[in-house]
Amino acid sequence: MLIGEVARHSGVSPRMLRHYDALGLVRPTGRTVGGYREYSAEDVRRIFHVEGLRSLGLSLKQIGRALEDPAFTPSDLVSDLIRWTEERLERERRLLDRLRAIDASAPMDWQDVLHTVELMQGLDSASAARRQQAVLVRPDGVPVPAEVLAGAVLAESDPNVAGALRWALARSGGEGVAALAAGTHAEDVDVRRRAVLAITELADSPGASALLADALGDPDPTVRRYAALALGRRGVSGAVPTLVGMVVEGRNDVEAAEVLRTLYRDHGCAERITAALARELAAPAADSATRIRLSQALVELPGDAARGILRRLAHDDDRAVALVASAFAGLLDERFPEAGWEEAGRGEAGGDEDG
CATH class of the missing domain: 1.25.40 (Serine Threonine Protein Phosphatase 5, Tetratricopeptide repeat)
Structure with a gap:
């Protein structure tokens, strides 16, 4: 078959077939008297092999290795593809989260969008000082998306940066509670601690008390202590057993005694x-x-x-x-x-x- 007929049957453009030939991926078996490429049935099958591997996300260089290197096993190839795909999906998930956060902040103009992007980039920095600066140094009147701050709170391990993030989140209004809610049920105990601690600083916001009440049943004692102190200060009697337990254990016992006095x-x-x-x-x-x-x-x-x-x-x-x-x-x-x-x-x- 000549190149035009192969293109019609395979769906691969003549230009791409020529590119495959130049790379050595699929070289036509013969040539016509006039010098045109002539493909055999085996050549067409190889074209379909190449296209099948391309559909999995392999580069043409990787495809050439897979087709020519006997030591290149399918299991290795599939494992690499899984890893590359997971990394790509994670990058796309982060991008989607950023776009949603920008959309949720209801930007009025491109300047608002750029300020939000700048904040996100600062929060992604490997430097704790840079992350803290990104939170604290904000132009006056520029809204800070609660979703962005909440996500950063849940991920932040540096105590100084975490404190700055909680402060900024508290200033952003009650929307931060909803953004933190998922963190209260995370499998990672550190994420649950960060979520509940941040919610204690938003205790007057709608939904905060319910989340803190749920946190009293958390298997982690630190989470329970955070919740009990915040609820006790708000007059919630359900915090009493945890507060008394804090006195018994000697964990934040002075604070617990003060809150018990208020409840009493x-x-x-x-x-x-x-x-x-x-x-x-x-x-x-x-x-x-x-x-x-x-x-x-x-x-x-x-x-x-x-x-x-x-x-x-x-x-x-x-x-x-x-x-x-x-x-x-x-x-x-x-x-x-x-x-x-x-x-x-x-x-x-x-x-x-x-x-």
Whole structure:
């Protein structure tokens, strides 16, 4: 068959067939008297082989090697193709994410688009200082897409850059919560921690409380602690068990005790908190250090119940616990020598919380 007929049957243009010939991929077996290329049936089959490999994404150089090198196995070829395709899809996914983020920011002109692209490029830098600068040095009045910031928050491991990103995300409005939601269910625990920590700084935004409440059931204790502190400050009683657990474990126990005090005093959780602390004090596994931390939490709570527990602890068999509890009870007696503890607690609500 002459080149025109081959082109019609194969769908490969005459120009490409000539290119294959020049590269040595498919050389026609014969020539006519007039010097025209003449292809045999075997030549046509080779053309289809070349086209089949091209459809898989191979370059012409790779195709030549696959057809001529006996050591070039199909399994190696397919493995390489899978890797190249995955890399290409990842690049295209990142590009698609960027385009969607730009579209979501509702750019008014090309200047807005360029500012967003500049931010994305800065956030992709290998330098932590460059990433932080990209967040903090922004032109006034230029909107920062929440989706871009949220994605960067979930991926950022440098604490300084992460703090700058959370600050910028908090300034971008409530849209950041929705953008962070997927991160709260990520398999990677570090991503869940970053997502929940960022949501705690958006706690007043719609949907934030629900996500934080879900985070109280997270298998990771750090995630639970972030959520409990934020919810407790907002008066959510469901945070009490985690906050008490933080006191027991000695993890952010001072913060937890302060939040428990707020819940006790202002949100009707007095009985629940007192009972939880009393149970932990009586737990067989509670060592001296744990019981001292629980005593420190109790001294922050206004109320006769908490004061009564401290007085009983002043006679505890553990001398260290007894001394701490006795000192706390004496401190409270000096501070409020005449008023009942409940009355004193109510007075504190409008006074100096630091004593």
